[in-house]
Amino acid sequence: MRSATPLFFALVLSTPSLVLAHGSMTTPPSRVYTCAQGNIENPTDPACKAATQAAGTQQFYDWMSINQANANSNHTAVVPDGKLCGGGNPTFRGLDLARADWQATPIAPDANGRFEFVFRGTAPHATKDWIFYVTREGWDPNQPLRWADLYEFCRLGNVALSSGGVYRLNCPLPQSRGRHVIYNVWQRSDSTEAFYTCVDVVFPGGSTSWVDEGPVTGQNALATGTTVTLRLFNAAGNDVERIEHVVAAGQGAAAEWPYQFALAVNARSQRARVGRLDGAGNIDPVRAASGNRVYTRSADNLNHQIDIRAPDTGVQPPVAAISASATTVTGAGSVTLSATGSSNPSNAALTYNWRIVSGTGTLSSTNAATTTLQLAAPPQDQTVTVAVTVSNSGGSDDESVAIAHRASGGGTYDYVYPAGIGSYVPGTTIVKGSDGLRYRCRPFPEGQWCNIDSAFHYAPGTGANWQDAWVRL
Incomplete structure (x- = not known):
């Protein structure tokens, strides 16, 4: 590999990196x-200031790099609830703050009901x-953003890059009203990498x-x-309304x-x-086990x-309990x-x-006293939460258990990081990180970062910007 020039290293070590960045939405921003676009080091916007206090300024210097290297279209698996705006990337965790004062841009459809992002x-x-x-109608900006708060309204394929280095993305706008978040996912076809963007907007029609x-x-x-x-409580925890419904025969x-x-x-x-x-603001019941939601006046x-x-049958309800054969699994495995x-x-x-409440896995049975959780080798660490409802004629009770599912760190490697730094070959060299897992240096040109001797930024798995340089195996 050709060595980088001293000037290249000086720039890397003295200023935040923008060279290998990727993009973000600018209309609406x-x-x-x-x-x-503001004063990154001393922001005056309250939400931006709070984000800086929570996660530092690097997230704004790297505004174009909210990514997951191994998404491969499995977005709900690699980006957890509550971490959508930061793309599940801890560098950008300040963007996940649940606030109602993020700057929002008014948008409206054209005569054909469409908008060009x-x-x-x-x-x-x-x-x-x-x-x-x-976000769905009734979404609360003061609560962490979840996948369940969203619904898809537009999907496009490989849109050509326009002059000025921008993608023009023409979509039909949803019939939303008031303040919302538009969430954009850009999945590459030449890589498993994906990028994530939160856009705060205000649709015509006022607040819901x-x-x-x-x-x-x-x-x-x-x-x-x-x-x-149904019991409704005010902020003090006092009952303000109770609606009782007795289940009739049939x-x-x-x-x-x-x-x-x-x-x-x-x-x-x-x-x-x-x-x-x-979309018109009507709330109508549906005949389904799931699909009905509770709404209160904002x-x-x-x-x-x-x-x-x-009903009082003299039968006491059970108290649910779960025993697990293991609470930590590395790579592929199973838990009874x-x-x-x-x-x-x-x-x-x-x-x-x-x-399964969260995480990815399969259950051998959903209605037996004992079941087996089957786990495929994950691309990265995850927590799989499994719940059970135990019922009898007197009532029911719920219990859950969390299984720590770790990515496998087995296999061969060339060095134990940082040994050998300066001689890593982009796309080829595999190192063992301090977490015991293996990492491959990204292909050229991103692979140049592997040889930068800055553990704070590029230590595999732990550096603030490690995903710019490495792919976890």
């Missing part, structure tokens, strides 16, 4: 681009797809009157006579009782609605709780999970409902 490509790449999401409080999920059928209660199926409950709430509540919110600032009380230790005071017949 993304959250990170907006902050980068402009993405500045500082380092163009071959494209698999551009995906646009928008409803806040999405969460789902009503019919995980199990309910016995006739079961009481389902209406206890998992897809039916949430629908009947929603009808009851919508007929009697002065402060809440249950159902599915459409001006009321309420919290909610749904209580389910089984058992709920046989759940207490059952009345010795009544029990049913089980297993589900």
